[in-house]
Amino acid sequence: MREKLLFVTKGGKDFDNGFSYVAELARTLKADVSILMIYNRRVIDAYEDIMTAAVFAEAGEFHTAKDILHEKENELKAAAEQNLKELSITYGMSSDIDYHIRIGDVLSNLNEFQKNTPNINMILISPSLSKSKKEIDLNKLIKKISKPIVTISQPAQAGA
Amino acid sequence: MAINILIAEDEEITVKHLVYALEDEGYSVTSVNNGADAFKKIQQESFDLLIADIKMPGMDGLTLFNKVKDNYPAMEVIIVTGFGSIQSAVDVMRKGAADYITKPFNVDEILLKIDKIKEIKRLEKENMALKVSLGLGRDTSIVAKSLMMKKVIEIISSIMNSDCNVLLTGESGVGKGMVAKLIHYSGLRKDSPFLAVNCATFTEELLASELFGHEKGAFTGAIAKKQGLIDIAHKGSLFLDEIAEMSPSLQAKFLKVLEDREFMRVGGVKPIKADVRFIAATNQNINVLVSDGRFREDLYYRLNVMDIYIPPLRERREDIVPLSKHFLNKQARKANKKIKDISKESLEVLMSYGFPGNVRELENIIERAVILEKTSQITPASLPQTIKLFQVESIDPNRIKKLNEIGKDYAEKVLEHVEGNKSKAAEMLGISRTSLWRILNNN
Secondary structure (H helix, E strand, C coil): CCCEEEEEEECCCCCCCCHHHHHHHHHHHCCEEEEEEEECHHHHCCHHHHHHHHHHHHCCCHHHHHHHHHHHHHHHHHHHHHHHHHHHHHCCCCCCEEEEEEECCHHHHHHHHHHHCCCCCEEEECHHHHCCCCCCCHHHHHHHCCCCEEEEECCCCCCC | CCCEEEEECCCHHHHHHHHHHHHHCCCEEEEECCHHHHHHHHHHCCCCEEEEECCCCCCCHHHHHHHHHHHCCCCEEEEEECHHHHHHHHHHHHHCCCEEEECCCCHHHHHHHHHHHHHHHHHHHHHHHHHHHCCCCCCCCCCCCCHHHHHHHHHHHHCCCCCCCEEEECCCCCCHHHHHHHHHHCCCCCCCCEEEEECCCCCHHHHHHHHHEECCCCCCCCCCCEECHHHHCCCCEEEEECHHHCCHHHHHHHHHHHHHCEECCECCCCCEECCCEEEEEECCCHHHHHHCCCCCHHHHHHHCCEEEECCCHHHCHHHHHHHHHHHHHHHHHHHCCCCCEECHHHHHHHHCCCCCCHHHHHHHHHHHHHHHCCCCEECHHHCCCHHHHCEEEEECHHHCCCHHHHHHHHHHHHHHHCCCCHHHHHHHHCCCHHHHHHHHCCC
């Protein structure tokens, strides 16, 4: 059975940073890759949107309020899906790659994902997440996750 | 090798005589007095040999023989015939009966014929074991320069004359399969088959069928009887990779094999003796799985007679250079290329890399470099660019060490560096010899 590597990355412009390493590692180990892209809720919940939704909710138009709250989320998901598709084509991995988009904090999303996907052999944390102590607390991660965790970082002098 | 024999004979005295003689020789024997009952028995149980009289009430021996050969072609048949029906016996021999015997017969004569069949069955089994193990190879070369791997080799040497079950633990790619082979080929069972199965590759039903085999008709699609790996690995070793992936119900069945040293085929009713050494492996922390109730504690203790932990490559960097050179020789020979060495710069790149995929990753990197390299030594240009661009740090949450353990590991490394000289090691560490002794003896 082929091994499966899980690449965990932060949604946003640098989401693909470190993926070239993961793609190479997957080729070397003859493994498949899953991508888990996690967006911070703050990115989704823009202040004006929340206020607009609140106004509609006060007026009893709950469906419209819900649509407003989910509009940005849906937009982001569509864009992320497009990006991930392009990424898998760039690295010639379209047949082996599967991707998942989540919104919320990294730890709880990753924990839930690995519980529901037991055949993951290794979890690779993207450089954008590895360097951000706010986004990811390795101590907490180690307590919750039982699979080997690999943090990827990029030395300042190295190019992307 | 135990074989199950079915006797179909209507003469009570002959049956009694045969059963007594065969059971006395240690065979498991069942008898019936007509062809129809014999075929019913064959459908219910598994037999290796049928001894059938030609003349029987109802279904005669010839009809029974034809039905058996149509449905159970692997079963051997000895036809018992009266003087007048030798021509019929010759006919069934042509159709594939193992032998025939004329009445009145001598017991020694039939025992000789059974011995011959036993030998054929043994050769068939050996042949099947060879076919199954084909591709596993006998290559058991393990490169061990680091103290940690030398300790692994020491443990393997210490169990050379033992037949105990072994549990191998360690991350993916550290070489658990290779260690399993080394245990087998350096042990008492080295001349018998070494078979391997990855428990994560199969569904529960398929894994059960792979391990125990199945009887014809045991489930949809079981069109013929199949021998399981435990049966084929008789007197040898069976390597169960990713044992933690085995389902709870299969764990219970497998535990019974370890306890009773016998098993039943899927859909079978007769126990079969299992003389197999089990070497299991997992990349998960089995203690956590046991405490979570995902792995049976009793099975864990049965397997864990000897626990061997194979450390990840990042914790035994001294092995990177000799391993790289070993893989270079192997891959250059395979690719028929005259690459003799690895440049200093390339070795520096490899030494500073984290190898999350362990030894397997290193071998694949060298294999690729050998294909790409155009000079007589591996240069950094042939190594994957990404391992130079990114730094990786691996953490195995299952192997988080306490501070005093790290201190002990470090002290051992320093001691290794000064070739076991404790005074020098203590001086380098800035501690007294007594403190060093305490650290090294800290369990």
